[in-house]
Amino acid sequence: MTYATSDGQYWLARTMDFGFELGGNPVVIPRKYNFQSVTGRSFTTKFGFVGAGAKLQDYIVVDGVNEHGLSAATLYFSDEAHYSDQPVSGKLNLASFELVNWILGVNQSTAEVRAHLDQINVVNFALPLLKANVPLHWIIADRAGHCGVLEMQAEGIHWYDNQIGVMTNSPDFAWHRQNLGNYVQLENGGQPDRQFNGYTAKQIGPGAGALGLPGDYTSTSRFVRAAFMREYAPAVPDKVAINTVNHLLEPFDIPRGVKLQANGKFDYTQYRGYMQMSNPTYYFQPYQSSDISAVHLTEALMNKSTVTDFPVPREQQVTALN
Template identity: 70%
Template structure:
């Protein structure tokens, strides 16, 4: 979800929920980094960026923010993502899991991305880590608060305005947006008392305005819950926002063994990522350690010759009070 601060700045926050151990760590890719695609194509970044990822053939990132304040996150789009089978000679050919590097490495804002979409061709390629093609769609936002969803389906590429500021996994964005019509009664206050013949019913306790808010782990329910959460979130200053977005994302954490796939593997929240756009900074919070680790894009990191991987402690620190 995106978050707007009281001083008009923006954040993007996400949970990374997966059963397979991805081993993601904060990674900084500098300016003028030449990225080698599994398709045989390559491109050189204009802008440095930081996000969570790992090195396979090259560095693969699934979310992040660049030095201009453009931010993006990849989410699962199973059953609906559809890419081409063959590279195109007149386009930059990329696998789905490489697209985020292109988004953040070559663009300043959402308008830049929209103008360049006809230059790319997303090709079916297996991610070596998973030995499978990865169905993805992307939420993208910039410092001006523009928010879009990028989806590649059987009928082509879709660049969608996202006025909700939220995205989850499948189905497509238009379905999620229309589904909000089933929850227009939700509010953060109380429902009025209700007359049932000769009996006047009153709420048992505060919070009745949110009765019916779905609490399960499906992507459709999480979209509704995120839209509600974002709508009523308090507006804090940019400097104080990290505490607020941390609390906003807490209800979306999936603990191990609470969401099992059909093969018995457990989807769980491997990390939470928080991206500050105004002072490009990436905050990383792994499952094993609730402490936040921050990486700010400095000139020293942006002008390095190589990528920088910043491992995060996985052991929970407990401070003893005496």
């Protein structure tokens, strides 16, 4: 979800929920870094960026923010994503899991991403880690407050302006947006008294306006819940927003063991990522710890000739106060 601060700045935050252990950490990709794609093509970044990633054939970054405040995150798009079967001459051919590298490495805003989509072709290629093609779609936001969703389906490329500011997994964004019409009764207040054949029923307690808010772990329910929480979240100054954004994401954490997949594995929230756009910084919170690590994009990091990795401790630190 995106978050707007009281002083006109913006954040993008996400949970990374997956059954396969991804093992990512914060990484900084410098300016003028040459990416080697699994397609055999390559491109050179214009801008430095920081996000969660890991090195396979080359570095794969799944979410992050660049030096101009443009941020992006990949989300799973099972049974919906459709890519080209063959490379296209004259275009930059990339695999789906490499697209964030291009989004953040060569674009400054959501408008630029949209304008440059005709320059790329996403090709069916297996992710070496999973040995399978990865169905993905993307939420993209910039420091001016613009947010979009990029989806590639059988009928072509879709770009949606995302005023709602949230995104989850399948179905497609247009379906999620329309589904909000089933929840127009939700509010953060109470409910009026009701008459039942002369008996007056009163709400049992505060919060009755949210009765019917779905609380399960399906992507459809999480979309509604995120839209509701984002709508009523208090706006705080940018310099202290990490605390508010952290609390907004807490209800979407999936603990190990509660979401079983058909293959017998459990989806769980491997980490939360928070992207501050005004002062490009990436915050990383692993499942194993409530501690949050931060990596700020500095000129020194962006001008290095190599990628900088920041391994994050996975142990919970507890401070005794007595």
